[in-house]
Amino acid sequence: MRKEDTVKLISAEGFEFVVHKDAAMVSQTIRNMLTSPGGFAETQHGEVTFPEISTTILEKICKYFYWNLQFASGKETEFQIEPELTLELMMAANYLHT
């Protein structure tokens, strides 16, 4: 993976997830962060910190990004969501606009 093609997502606890930009851009919010003109800090460094998203949730979100890409390309599988994550996941989804 080339560095330019990836983005580092950092959770509240400081865990870093390196994902493809394509995948991260499933989130409309992240897409805007990375494409907005004028060069925000995120665009320059290629990393985004989410102080309000926990590691568990962020991990789930990253999984979702890749699942979503696959789903969009025609591979229809179930996406498992543990019930206890549901609420927080929904809030994060609202925030990330996915």
Add this chain to the structure above:
Amino acid sequence: MSNQKKRNFQIEAFKHRVVVDPKYADKTWKILEHAIHEIYNHNASGLSFEELYRNAYNMVLHKFGEKLYSGLVMTMTSHLREISKSIESAQGGLFLEELNRKWNDHNKALQMIRDILMYMDRTYIPSTQKTPVHELGLNLWRDNIVHSSKIQTRLLNTLLELILRERTGEVINRGLMRNIIKMLMDLGPSVYQEDFEKPFLEVSAEFYKGESQKFIECCDCGDYLKKAERRLNEELERVTHYLDARSETKITNVVEKEMIANHMLRLVHMENSGLVNMLLDDKYEDLGRMYNLFRRVPDGLPTIREVMTSHIRETGKQLVTDPEKIKDPVEFVQRLLDEKDKYDRIISSSFTNDKTFQNALNSSFEYFINLNPRSPEFISLFVDEKLRKGLKGVSEEDVETILDKVMMLFRYLQEKDVFEKYYKQHLAKRLLSGKTVSDDAERSLIVKLKTECGYQFTSKLEGMFTDMKTSQDTVQGFYASHPELGSGPTLTVQVLTTGSWPTQPSITCNLPSEMSALCEKFRSFYLGTHTGRRLSWQTNMGTADIKATFGKGQKHELNVSTYQMCVLMLFNNADRLNYKEIEQATEIPASDLKRCLQSLACVKGKNVLRKEPMSKDIGEDDAFFVNDKFTSKFYKVKIGTVVAQKESEPEKQETRQRVEEDRKPQIEAAVVRIMKSRKTLDHNNIIAEVTKQLQSRFLANPTEIKKRIESLIERDFLERDMTDRKLYRYLA
């Protein structure tokens, strides 16, 4: 049983974290406000998108959306005020550039602001029905910059001045123009239209009004049209370079109206260079230009068409009525064809083969060709001339084109039956004298006539061809059965079916004894094979080849008409004969005899006879001798009859009368056909129907139709209705 406690679940409404800090909203807004400032100052690189987004997100979430929105409006407005000042202070030519630069900045900033405030755009704005951030930014720009009192008029004037400068030939910065116009379009169609397009169109109208006035005073029509075309193209180019595509029709309308529509009549009728002159001088390019320009304006093409039509009619009328020009029928028809060719070329090369123009051309020709009642005769004479000699050495395709052209003229004729009459006469002469050049061409023309007018029209003409063919066989059969006739004069007979051929009053002249004996033999031979027929000799139509030996032993073969032969044979037994003697001996009708003697005695180089006194005309007391001094370079001498090519006045009357006579049964037949299917019909309708049915042959005269109807009533084909006298009934 275990005592089960009933557990009451209560699902509480989810509560957002309570904001403890009462100044939370202010603090958060400060951060965002600062960020907006930084963005406008091109200083955004240090900012964290996520942080700003999260702050805006939280503000909306914590019901501070209103504060966020109004804060945004205020901050942006204040920035735009500053920008407006800096644009206002830009000097002269820099004004537009500054405006463009600031516009680009604003756009970029606006996009960034929209991105970080996306959550507000997504949730708060739809629910409160406020203007979305991007549109808000554009509206604020419009209100604070474009509509600011110091910028609005200056902007418009600058734009219009630049366009004026470009119109007068200067080069301007089109890229900049495009950007500014694009800005106006981005601000909404109404901004573009109100702040630019409308005044632009007004100024353009003014400009072209003045310019067209100037041009029309000093230019001729062709130049003016060139200029107008160039202007039009310039405007089109301008639209593609930096205006809204939707302005295209509007601005071209302005140019069309000011430069073309307003001056249309003046252009068309311009002296020495108007439409008529263009037509006269075959200016295809100018005509094409005029067509293309005039096509754009209402009534443009009809104007051209009318002027062209009246011009063609006028010249055509002169052509067909000028007594000088109708002297030579061949020349006359050739002129018509040339005229037609000329306009066909103009229409095909300049008027894109426009159907309406073709129709106008056709109707004009139809109009003036029929002005001259002799047109049918002349066209037939033209064909006659072509088929006699004009087609020699001409390739088959050329023959076809000539015939096609003739057919085209034929189509214009209203009195097709008159043409048929003459054509029959001419064809008969051609066939009998064996002068037709090409059998194929003859037949091809017949086929054309057939497709044009139907079997009826040509059946008799075809009958003539058949007669020729069968006669050949008959003559062969005759000689085969009379082998003793090998020596002596040879007779070639054409047996003509009465009815198929133009009937002519036949006065059989006295043939020389050698010939009449031969004729008798043929008669008995023919009637022997075809019983029940009657054979009469048409001596006025025949020809003869005779060998003559003159005084000094010169031998010649003379090709003469039957009449001439009869006259010449008399001189075998006499040296001198006077007119009366000849007339008595031959019994040739006086007018024919005079013509025949004239051609024998008065034509220079062909005068095998001598006459006393020497004069051009034949008198009743003249005497004739064999011209012993006759010489000719050729062995074979063809002595033409002095034929009246064109019909003389009484002949014309006669033909006319015969045509009228022939029309009667046709009209009657048409009336009966129509009434048979309709049973009852009123007078006006019947006239209309008959006229329509007969149109392909001739233009029926209403009074004649009326006479025919009356005659039919007399003969009990029709009756008048008892109550309504205008109504006719068919009596089966």
